[in-house]
Amino acid sequence: MSRLQVVSGKGGTGKTTVAAALALALATEGKRTLVVEVEGRQGIAQLFETETLPYEERKIAVAPGGGEVYALAIDVELALLDYLQMFYKLGGAGRALKKLGAIDFATTIAPGVRDVLLTGKACEAVRRKEKSGRFTYDYVVMDAPPTGRITRFLNVNDEVAGLAKIGPIHNQAQAVMRVLKSPETAVHLVTLLEEMPVQETADGIAELRAAKLPVGRIVMNMVRPALLDETDLALVETAPRTAIAKSLSSAGLGGARRGGLAERLVGPLLEQAEEYTERHALETEQRSVLAEQGLPLHELPLLAEGMDLAGLYELAALLRKQGMS
Numbered sequence: 001m002s003r004l005q006v007v008s009g010k011g012g013t014g015k016t017t018v019a020a021a022l023a024l025a026l027a028t029e030g031k032r033t034l035v036v037e038v039e040g041r042q043g044i045a046q047l048f049e050t051e052t053l054p055y056e057e058r059k060i061a062v063a064p065g066g067g068e069v070y071a072l073a074i075d076v077e078l079a080l081l082d083y084l085q086m087f088y089k090l091g092g093a094g095r096a097l098k099k100l101g102a103i104d105f106a107t108t109i110a111p112g113v114r115d116v117l118l119t120g121k122a123c124e125a126v127r128r129k130e131k132s133g134r135f136t137y138d139y140v141v142m143d144a145p146p147t148g149r150i151t152r153f154l155n156v157n158d159e160v161a162g163l164a165k166i167g168p169i170h171n172q173a174q175a176v177m178r179v180l181k182s183p184e185t186a187v188h189l190v191t192l193l194e195e196m197p198v199q200e201t202a203d204g205i206a207e208l209r210a211a212k213l214p215v216g217r218i219v220m221n222m223v224r225p226a227l228l229d230e231t232d233l234a235l236v237e238t239a240p241r242t243a244i245a246k247s248l249s250s251a252g253l254g255g256a257r258r259g260g261l262a263e264r265l266v267g268p269l270l271e272q273a274e275e276y277t278e279r280h281a282l283e284t285e286q287r288s289v290l291a292e293q294g295l296p297l298h299e300l301p302l303l304a305e306g307m308d309l310a311g312l313y314e315l316a317a318l319l320r321k322q323g324m325s
Contacts, residue, residue, distance in 0.1 A: 002186040004126045005141045008150040009190030010197045014221045016043040017307060018190045019143040024316035025325035027067030031138040034125050037073045038118040044071050049309050079117040115156040120172060123179040147204035154180050155211045186216030193220055193283040198290060205293050218295050222302040298322045
């Protein structure tokens with residue numbers, strides 16, 4: 001598995017949930033994982049049912065087998081101060097610039113600065129080693145921006161390296177791109193089995209490939225359970241209403257008399273079955289579109305009880321079972 005796992009997806013597909021579950025899955029059997037949040041929504045803290053994450057790496061969970069999950073919510077202004085200190089030794093001056101509002105101006109107005117800082121911080125965590133020579137983190141998982149912005153977000157350092165021909169900015173941008181365009185990185189796309197998310201996933205994959213960024217896997221999230229098999233689906237259109245009413249009556253749902261409960265249930269049941277048949281056909285079509293992308297496919301269920309910490313561990317176990325760790 002690549003050491004930097006980038007998770008993107010159309011808004012509403014549950015990419016943050018998948019990123020959190022993947023971090024848990026990768027941290028099994030004594031591994032150490034850092035999950036990085038770059039959008040400032042504190043979604044990781046909510047999923048792990050912990051307090052708001054500060055701008056520091058903090059342990060938030062223990063995975064099966066004793067592995068550890070750390071989290072970092074990147075603050076762009078503070079990341080820029082780190083950058084100024086690291087490359088220009090402007091610690092005190094940087095803090096003065098912050099008071100004057102220059103830091104906020106730079107991260108808001110300057111093209112690409114924000115994304116450079118976010119990707120740079122994640123890649124620094126990937127490269128960091130302890131005194132023993134061991135990597136600080138076995139894996140870094142990035143809860144990245146949505147699919148529509150992911151290619152530009154990851155490729156911004158290429159643009160910066162082209163603009164700044166020499167100096168620390170150029171060198172830093174090149175170092176980041178060496179990580180992002182190498183086998184050390186994999187960009188995963190999260191989708192639902194619906195037309196718009198699937199189309200956006202296909203478009204995102206094409207853009208990532210065009211930019212020579214390493215595409216990883218597709219995760220179909222919140223998949224609803226199969227209620228009817230192919231034989232049952234065929235019966236929806238062919239079974240006589242009288243036969244259905246008789247079966248309901250035999251099952252104890254209303255008497256056999258004409259106009260009874262059994263007959264009144266037939267209409268609503270057939271409507272639900274027809275809706276299910278249409279949805280099943282749509283999902284089958286979308287699965288085909290995803291299969292055409294030529295990437296490994298993974299599937300996570302819609303949890304009936306909703307998402308909580310126990311559900312997150314359940315999804316992590318499913319990802320492990322499906323070979324995504």
